[in-house]
Amino acid sequence: MKTIAQIAAKLQGYDPQALSAADVNTFLERLVEPVSATEDLPLFSALGRVLAQDVVSPISVPPHDNSAMDGYAFAGDQLVAGQPLTLRVVGTALAGKAWVGTVAAGECVKIMTGAIMPTGLDTVVPQEFTTAAAADGHITIAADVLKTGDNRRFKGEDLMEGSVALAKGRLLAPAALGLVASLGLSTVTVYRRLRVAYFSTGDEILSLGEPPREGAVYDSNRYTVFGLLTRLGVEVIDLGVVRDEPELLEAAFRNAAQRADAIITSGGVSVGEADHTRTMMKKLGDVAFWRIAMRPGRPMAAGRIATTENQAKLASIAYPSSASSYQNDTNQPHSGAVLFGLPGNPVAVMVTFLAFVRPALLRMMGSTHSAPPLLRATSTEAMRKKPGRTEYQRGLVTTAADGTLQVRTTGNQGSGVLSSMVQANGLIVLHHSQGNVAAGDTVDVMVFDGVI
Numbered sequence: 511m512k513t514i515a516q517i518a519a520k521l522q523g524y525d526p527q528a529l530s531a532a533d534v535n536t537f538l539e540r541l542v543e544p545v546s547a548t549e550d551l552p553l554f555s556a557l558g559r560v561l562a563q564d565v566v567s568p569i570s571v572p573p574h575d576n577s578a579m580d581g582y583a584f585a586g587d588q589l590v591a592g593q594p595l596t597l598r599v600v601g602t603a604l605a606g607k608a609w610v611g612t613v614a615a616g617e618c619v620k621i622m623t624g625a626i627m628p629t630g631l632d633t634v635v636p637q638e639f640t641t642a643a644a645a646d647g648h649i650t651i652a653a654d655v656l657k658t659g660d661n662r663r664f665k666g667e668d669l670m671e672g673s674v675a676l677a678k679g680r681l682l683a684p685a686a687l688g689l690v691a692s693l694g695l696s697t698v699t700v701y702r703r704l705r706v707a708y709f710s711t712g713d714e715i716l717s718l719g720e721p722p723r724e725g726a727v728y729d730s731n732r733y734t735v736f737g738l739l740t741r742l743g744v745e746v747i748d749l750g751v752v753r754d755e756p757e758l759l760e761a762a763f764r765n766a767a768q769r770a771d772a773i774i775t776s777g778g779v780s781v782g783e784a785d786h787t788r789t790m791m792k793k794l795g796d797v798a799f800w801r802i803a804m805r806p807g808r809p810m811a812a813g814r815i816a817t818t819e820n821q822a823k824l825a826s827i828a829y830p831s832s833a834s835s836y837q838n839d840t841n842q843p844h845s846g847a848v849l850f851g852l853p854g855n856p857v858a859v860m861v862t863f864l865a866f867v868r869p870a871l872l873r874m875m876g877s878t879h880s881a882p883p884l885l886r887a888t889s890t891e892a893m894r895k896k897p898g899r900t901e902y903q904r905g906l907v908t909t910a911a912d913g914t915l916q917v918r919t920t921g922n923q924g925s926g927v928l929s930s931m932v933q934a935n936g937l938i939v940l941h942h943s944q945g946n947v948a949a950g951d952t953v954d955v956m957v958f959d960g961v962i
């Protein structure tokens with residue numbers, strides 16, 4: 511396990527006061543590791559979990575060559591271009607058991623969808639392409655309606671026995687559950703569920719149920735983060751609102767580090783004066799404080815908070831104040847819960863979660879899932895953008911009259927304004943080196959569906 515200083519030393523041009531969004535992800539990728547414990551789960555309990563072992567197919571799917579249509583099976587070499595073909599029906603192959611018998615030239619077998627192809631036959635004509643001569647047991651296939659091999663499904667065309675059906679690191683979605691079931695397997699080996707603790711900090715933050723008071727705001731971050739974490743399938747340890755008092759903060763961090771793999775907090779990571787959050791993060795852990803070249807979500811902290819057992823080891827870590835002094839740091843590796851100290855502003859919390867925390871947590875869950883592709887849409891409006899930082903604008907993607915995708919922003923983009931986040935169905939990502947956007951330009955959008 512690497513210390514913050516060791517990771518920082520490896521990052522070219524690491525500057526905690528002006529870190530690009532891409533560098534944040536590189537940093538976090540090095541900071542976090544997948545959990546190691548695994549468990550065997552029945553399929554119905556495995557949705558959203560991550561495979562800890564390859565699923566190797568014990569059988570071939572389908573197990574036999576079979577028919578894709580209700581119709582007649584025959585040897586396709588009898589088809590002649592431009593001519594109809596008349597065949598005598600010598601039996602019926604039903605789904606679920608093999609038809610026994612031989613089929614000579616000029617003969618065919620009536621067959622149902624999914625029934626095993628009789629030996630030597632390779633083609634199925636759907637019933638609708640045939641005419642049956644009344645009562646004499648013959649059918650006629652119209653000219654040029656099919657070719658040899660049509661409507662035959664091959665043994666193993668979905669999966670061959672012994673092949674890897676699903677690789678370790680795969681997040682189990684509905685299709686994957688179905689695929690595992692098609693192999694006859696009732697359980698899968700998955701990584702244990704990740705445990706993530708969350709608390710909000712700040713004296714002005716009210717818990718629901720408290721009466722409103724001047725200067726105070728209700729805690730919304732606790733609910734957005736709960737939603738984001740729950741969608742990710744982790745176990746959420748909710749620690750509520752923690753007031754800005756050293757003893758309370760210390761107890762909350764220690765409790766969280768004991769119980770969770772990762773701790774997420776909101777608030778107290780900027781430069782404000784009455785803030786013990788930063789101080790406590792430094793005291794209890796190995797933490798970097800960043801100013802990220804992005805909007806919203808500039809200030810953020812990341813690192814590790816020690817559990818009580820390894821507290822002594824962590825306490826000996828020196829905290830260099832500049833990037834250059836990281837180079838000489840030779841601290842030993844240590845363990846502890848990973849910390850994501852998010853800024854307090856409600857939209858900044860969601861944006862930093864989606865941009866950085868989510869990919870890091872997926873990695874901790876054992877997932878090898880790469881980031882979902884960004885969608886490209888035409889901006890219906892001009893947007894001012896300074897090169898040198900990444901900006902995330904709340905956007906609403908719709909389908910234009912010509913069927914292409916278009917996007918507009920959803921109003922007030924202040925980093926505390928949740929209503930424009932609610933109206934959005936994605937974040938317009940204006941990349942680090944990108945400049946102003948003109949109406950009609952194509953932009954990238956991180957869509958929420960399937961993510962949050």
Ligand SMILES: Nc1nc2c(c(=O)[nH]1)N[C@H]1C(S)=C(S)[C@@H](COP(=O)(O)OP(=O)(O)OC[C@H]3O[C@@H](n4cnc5c(N)ncnc54)[C@H](O)[C@@H]3O)O[C@H]1N2
Binds near residue numbers: 777
């Ligand atoms: N001199 C500077 N001031 C600020 C900077 C800066 O770089 N230099 N950055 C600004 C930015 S950007 C942000 S974001 C905030 C982040 O500050 P903190 O992380 O210390 O957060 P707080 O000050 O505690 O809160 C900011 C804001 O968000 C509201 N908040 C906090 N927690 C919650 C919650 N759980 N639910 C709802 N709303 C919450 C809080 O009331 C504040 O309005 O710093 C800027 N300042």
Ligand code: MOO
Binds near residue numbers: 926
């Ligand atoms: O970064 Mo702050 O999060 O813009 O509001």
